[in-house]
Amino acid sequence: MSDPMLSSRFLPRFLLLCALGFALSAPFFWMVSASFKPRAEVEKPHIVPLEPTLLNYPVVLDWLPDPVTDEFLGVRFGRWYFNSILVALGITLFQVVTSAMAAYAFARIAWPGRDRVFLLYLGTMMIPGVVTMIPNFQLMVSFGFVDTYHGLIIPAAFSAFGTFLLRQFMLSIPSSLDEAAKIDGAGHWRIFWDVIMPLARPGLIALCILTFLGAYQSFFWPLVMLQDEQLFTMPVGMLRLDSSYGRQTELIMAATVMNIMPLIIIFVIFQKFLVKGLQLGGVKG
Amino acid sequence: MKSAIFSAFALFFGLYAVALVTLQSDSPEDNVVLRWATDPNPARDRQVAAFTNANPGISVTTESGDPTKLLVQCATGVGPDLVDLSEPLFETMVRAGLLLDLTEPAKKYGFSPDKTFAAVRPTLQVDGRQFRFPCNVNAQAVIFNKAVFDDHQLPYPQQDWTWDDFVEVGRAIRETPSKSGRKHIPLVNWNSSFLFADLLMAHGGRYFSEDGLVCLLDSQEAVAAFEHYHDLMFKHRVMPTPEQSAAMSGQGGWNSGGINWFASGEAAMIMIGRWFSVQAPRFPQLQGQLAAVPLPRFPDQGSRGFIHARGLGVNAKTKHPEAALKFLSYLASPEYGELIIRDGDALPPSAAMAPDGAALSNEQLPDAVFHQTFVDAAANARPIDTSPFIDSAQVQRWIAEFLERLENRVASPSELARQLTTEINRAIARNIERDSRLRQRAEALRGENKAKEAGL
Numbered sequence: 173m174s175d176p177m178l179s180s181r182f183l184p185r186f187l188l189l190c191a192l193g194f195a196l197s198a199p200f201f202w203m204v205s206a207s208f209k210p211r212a213e214v215e216k217p218h219i220v221p222l223e224p225t226l227l228n229y230p231v232v233l234d235w236l237p238d239p240v241t242d243e244f245l246g247v248r249f250g251r252w253y254f255n256s257i258l259v260a261l262g263i264t265l266f267q268v269v270t271s272a273m274a275a276y277a278f279a280r281i282a283w284p285g286r287d288r289v290f291l292l293y294l295g296t297m298m299i300p301g302v303v304t305m306i307p308n309f310q311l312m313v314s315f316g317f318v319d320t321y322h323g324l325i326i327p328a329a330f331s332a333f334g335t336f337l338l339r340q341f342m343l344s345i346p347s348s349l350d351e352a353a354k355i356d357g358a359g360h361w362r363i364f365w366d367v368i369m370p371l372a373r374p375g376l377i378a379l380c381i382l383t384f385l386g387a388y389q390s391f392f393w394p395l396v397m398l399q400d401e402q403l404f405t406m407p408v409g410m411l412r413l414d415s416s417y418g419r420q421t422e423l424i425m426a427a428t429v430m431n432i433m434p435l436i437i438i439f440v441i442f443q444k445f446l447v448k449g450l451q452l453g454g455v456k457g
Numbered sequence: 458m459k460s461a462i463f464s465a466f467a468l469f470f471g472l473y474a475v476a477l478v479t480l481q482s483d484s485p486e487d488n489v490v491l492r493w494a495t496d497p498n499p500a501r502d503r504q505v506a507a508f509t510n511a512n513p514g515i516s517v518t519t520e521s522g523d524p525t526k527l528l529v530q531c532a533t534g535v536g537p538d539l540v541d542l543s544e545p546l547f548e549t550m551v552r553a554g555l556l557l558d559l560t561e562p563a564k565k566y567g568f569s570p571d572k573t574f575a576a577v578r579p580t581l582q583v584d585g586r587q588f589r590f591p592c593n594v595n596a597q598a599v600i601f602n603k604a605v606f607d608d609h610q611l612p613y614p615q616q617d618w619t620w621d622d623f624v625e626v627g628r629a630i631r632e633t634p635s636k637s638g639r640k641h642i643p644l645v646n647w648n649s650s651f652l653f654a655d656l657l658m659a660h661g662g663r664y665f666s667e668d669g670l671v672c673l674l675d676s677q678e679a680v681a682a683f684e685h686y687h688d689l690m691f692k693h694r695v696m697p698t699p700e701q702s703a704a705m706s707g708q709g710g711w712n713s714g715g716i717n718w719f720a721s722g723e724a725a726m727i728m729i730g731r732w733f734s735v736q737a738p739r740f741p742q743l744q745g746q747l748a749a750v751p752l753p754r755f756p757d758q759g760s761r762g763f764i765h766a767r768g769l770g771v772n773a774k775t776k777h778p779e780a781a782l783k784f785l786s787y788l789a790s791p792e793y794g795e796l797i798i799r800d801g802d803a804l805p806p807s808a809a810m811a812p813d814g815a816a817l818s819n820e821q822l823p824d825a826v827f828h829q830t831f832v833d834a835a836a837n838a839r840p841i842d843t844s845p846f847i848d849s850a851q852v853q854r855w856i857a858e859f860l861e862r863l864e865n866r867v868a869s870p871s872e873l874a875r876q877l878t879t880e881i882n883r884a885i886a887r888n889i890e891r892d893s894r895l896r897q898r899a900e901a902l903r904g905e906n907k908a909k910e911a912g913l
Contacts, residue, residue, distance in 0.1 A: 216721075265462070396525075408521070
């Protein structure tokens with residue numbers, strides 16, 4: 173009996189998928205490999221380091237001096253790590269709560285013009301962020317939010333995409349549940365917290381993951397908003413390792429590997445919800 | 458669900474409180490704090506320390522000089538006080554009214570254009586008004602790695618070499634077997650626009666006519682420069698093509714690893730400024746191996762390339778103009794110049810401090826001949842000419858884009874030069890048509906030109 177794994181139909185697909193998988197993961201492996209290369213090797217094309225070193229990691233963390241110059245880098249990597257997580261956590265929490273409330277209003281409450289307002293709200297997703305950059309920044313200046321943590325968190329606390337995603341999810345919850353709760357005397361606040369939110373948990377988790385990933389990797393808004401190095405997030409802080417006077421590739425790669433670790437952990441743990449979230453975004457409401 | 462959300466908020470606010478409590482103030486509270494947008498570089502820390510020691514009461518913090526960030530921040534009035542500017546961005550910011558006119562203060566504080574190299578003086582000004590002063594001045598030469606030449610048992614390049622000699626040297630590096638068995642790149646291209654600028658100057662070409670009304674990148678000299686650029690890759694094969702670069706580079710990007718290739722001993726030569734020596738301590742294998750010769754010349758002509766300054770401007774909306782002007786005054790001082798000389802960060806802004814190579818010798822590169830090469834390069838160089846009728850940043854973007862097409866052989870050098878010039882001239886015509894100020898200026902210049910032609 174022939175092995176189904178080697179069947180003529182399966183094998184080409186398998187090889188194609190292997191090739192695609194390799195193409196997608198090669199840059200990642202290259203990044204990890206470069207983070208273990210000494211400076212003299214980092215520009216060479218071989219993937220496996222000839223003289224692998226772990227030193228790049230403690231150098232980036234400022235625990236050890238750069239072995240070549242014998243000087244500490246003077247970067248606040250730990251602080252930037254903490255800032256990235258703090259800001260991403262804040263944005264995620266606020267965005268999930270505000271989006272859930274807005275989604276409830278659009279999905280469960282009948283009010284005049286609701287669908288038109290929703291379309292208008294969705295329309296804001298079509299405007300590129302760069303277009304609103306200066307007006308948004310001007311607002312932050314007026315509020316005195318420049319170079320603060322809340323200047324990073326508050327503008328990202330409201331999201332049309334999050335509202336859309338959760339509205340789609342809430343529409344799939346039977347309305348008979350709200351009616352039963354109303355008969356029992358529950359108001360909107362109670363229905364929202366005690367009926368809809370628990371049932372919308374998969375959607376909320378998906379939004380949490382998507383928002384956290386986006387906020388954690390955000391580069392341009394923190395770059396424009398922040399001046400004090402103590403407030404830098406990781407992507408902005410890593411610019412310190414790349415100047416017109418030289419690119420310390422092996423250190424940038426070590427920093428990048430450490431930077432993406434939380435994302436990989438989150439992805440591995442919650443990938444089921446992430447896929448669910450992506451599917452939700454594609455469902456017609 | 459409710460308790461999970463409230464717990465997460467409690468955790469967030471707890472972390473937020475910790476973050477705020479652990480923030481440290483880097484400067485005494487009563488200090489004036491100047492923000493300097495520049496590149497992250499250990500040399501900046503030393504430069505700032507010397508200034509703050511001499512000026513108690515003023516602190517200087519450095520931050521990223523990303524152009525988009527600068528434009529957004531300066532446009533909304535919260536930009537850094539001091540801004541490092543390359544030539545194209547400089548003009549854009551002056552024309553947007555974002556920089557302080559320094560013409561009068563420069564005389565009072567001692568950083569007027571006559572304090573620096575004659576060739577860069579025009580690049581500090583727009584329409585005759587001064588808006589910046591150099592942090593350093595840069596003209597390029599060829600730095601070579603003696604170890605690579607020794608490995609191939611080849612003589613070092615000579616001070617008075619021609620472009621033909623250069624090609625011969627490059628071919629010899631490529632074709633002569635080395636003792637180590639390693640192959641080496643003859644010349645790395647780390648910045649296409651800079652290489653083209655040097656070639657254009659060498660061929661005696663210009664970017665624009667004197668009045669700035671016409672782009673001259675399709676002139677005979679400019680086309681020769683484009684062809685020269687093309688031939689270094691495809692005819693003489695002394696510089697890697699984009700495909701070769703991608704195949705060789707760990708980083709995979711054209712030009713991205715050029716400096717690192719040279720620094721890690723993969724290449725024999727690089728056309729670059731004296732500032733490369735800032736990097737030297739990062740690469741111990743280069744110790745004692747670096748030497749410099751002028752850019753190659755054509756027979757019966759001198760070596761010539763382009764010169765430029767990393768200049769410092771002051772945000773027009775700065776809250777601390779006095780302190781900012783003191784900082785610019787410091788750039789013209791001997792103390793600052795000494796730091797530039799010691800670190801090897803290009804040439805000091807004050808021309809008087811760089812009379813010859815011996816004055817520039819430093820610990821990592823004591824050889825006066827090395828530094829003399831850059832003094833001579835600055836003396837023979839010309840700045841990139843600009844036009845008041847078109848944004849220089851846009852022109853440089855287009856040039857970089859067309860050089861990329863040249864590298865990828867999308868069309869012949871002469872065809873690309875013609876297309877590029879047409880595009881720039883169209884943009885000039887459009888700008889003149891749309892902007893009444895530019896129109897008046899163009900009409901006045903055309904009138905002057907006609908009068909000159911008529912011999913009036």
